[in-house]
Amino acid sequence: MHPLAKRIQQKDERALAKAITLAENNGADKLELLKSIYSHQKSAHWIGITGSPGAGKSSLVNRLISFLRKKGMTVGIVAVDPTSPFSGGSILGDRVRMADHFTDPGVFIRSMGTRGSLGGLSRSTKETVRLMDAYGFDVILIETVGVGQSELDIMKLADSVAVVLNPGSGDVVQVFKAGIMEIADLFVVNKADMPGVPKLLAEIEAMLDLVKHDSPYRPPVVQTISTENKGLKELWDAILLHREYLEKSGEGKERKLSNLKREVMEVVQHEIYQQVWTHEQKNGFSWLADLESGKTDPYTAAEQILTEHMQPADGKQK
Numbered sequence: 001m002h003p004l005a006k007r008i009q010q011k012d013e014r015a016l017a018k019a020i021t022l023a024e025n026n027g028a029d030k031l032e033l034l035k036s037i038y039s040h041q042k043s044a045h046w047i048g049i050t051g052s053p054g055a056g057k058s059s060l061v062n063r064l065i066s067f068l069r070k071k072g073m074t075v076g077i078v079a080v081d082p083t084s085p086f087s088g089g090s091i092l093g094d095r096v097r098m099a100d101h102f103t104d105p106g107v108f109i110r111s112m113g114t115r116g117s118l119g120g121l122s123r124s125t126k127e128t129v130r131l132m133d134a135y136g137f138d139v140i141l142i143e144t145v146g147v148g149q150s151e152l153d154i155m156k157l158a159d160s161v162a163v164v165l166n167p168g169s170g171d172v173v174q175v176f177k178a179g180i181m182e183i184a185d186l187f188v189v190n191k192a193d194m195p196g197v198p199k200l201l202a203e204i205e206a207m208l209d210l211v212k213h214d215s216p217y218r219p220p221v222v223q224t225i226s227t228e229n230k231g232l233k234e235l236w237d238a239i240l241l242h243r244e245y246l247e248k249s250g251e252g253k254e255r256k257l258s259n260l261k262r263e264v265m266e267v268v269q270h271e272i273y274q275q276v277w278t279h280e281q282k283n284g285f286s287w288l289a290d291l292e293s294g295k296t297d298p299y300t301a302a303e304q305i306l307t308e309h310m311q312p313a314d315g316k317q318k
């Protein structure tokens with residue numbers, strides 16, 4: 001067993017932080033670590049929270065943490081903010097707001113940047129969530145800005161996805177365009193103290209009619225005012241109801257399995273790429289000169305690399 005895995009099991013927070021860094025930086029013994037913790041996961045409820053910047057995701061997460069702590073539940077939080085590659089920006093803002101929770105041993109907050117995640121943001125986020133799960137948090141919240149494909153991929157790893165929208169923001173169209181509508185399990189109309197709530201509610205329902213017309217599950221819509229700590233119970237009830245649906249319908253198992261399938265393929269893809277890259281680097285990218293002189297083309301070069309990699313000249317599998 002990886003030494004960090006053992007310490008994580010003993011609820012050593014510093015070991016958890018170290019393990020996440022190791023995963024993020026793609027350390028040499030990363031797979032070893034992930035193998036050791038895999039069976040220690042306690043199937044926490046993974047909840048994704050997505051929406052436009054400024055929608056109130058962090059405020060909501062902050063309130064949800066307090067709400068869950070009062071119920072005696074422990075919470076791990078992964079804040080993914082690809083718009084802040086430097087350690088400042090909104091991540092820092094989130095940190096300040098989350099400050100109340102930093103001294104609480106039942107809460108663990110980790111911000112992820114895009115830096116260092118060689119295997120892709122969605123992969124290192126997933127690994128972080130798994131590490132937190134193995135540590136034993138009851139609930140894991142994943143906050144991400146709904147902007148691109150990698151954020152969409154991140155949301156797919158959650159059991160329940162909450163999409164945060166604001167009245168008067170034109171969010172619904174954005175969400176629809178980004179393909180988030182299809183993965184939403186519930187909608188949160190946050191800033192319900194602002195004008196335009198009925199219009200937004202109608203827009204969401206119309207959009208749901210369009211997208212989810214043949215599904216047995218219709219995502220509920222809850223209203224919150226996170227600045228006033230309102231609607232948190234309704235939000236949590238909706239999340240629990242979705243969890244119940246996942247269990248009863250068997251969809252939860254299906255989702256987990258298709259996520260696992262994707263994860264295996266991601267690891268394979270990454271490991272092969274890494275091996276090929278290392279090998280080619282050692283050989284000084286021998287095909288580069290031929291590319292430059294026009295003797296070969298990128299596709300032939302790639303084909304040769306793949307062939308050579310899969311069937312080495314000495315006949316032994318690499």
Ligand SMILES: Nc1nc2c(ncn2[C@@H]2O[C@H](COP(=O)(O)OP(=O)(O)O)[C@@H](O)[C@H]2O)c(=O)[nH]1
Nearest residue numbers: 053054055056057058059190191224225226227
């Ligand atoms: N009026 C109002 N403002 C809110 C509400 N929730 C959050 N805000 C404000 O919206 C801004 C963005 O919030 P934040 O949680 O950082 O959004 P994030 O970018 O989605 O994480 C902050 O200034 C919050 O105080 C709400 O329910 N009502």
Ligand SMILES: [Mg+2]
Nearest residue numbers: 057058090094
């Ligand atoms: Mg935020």
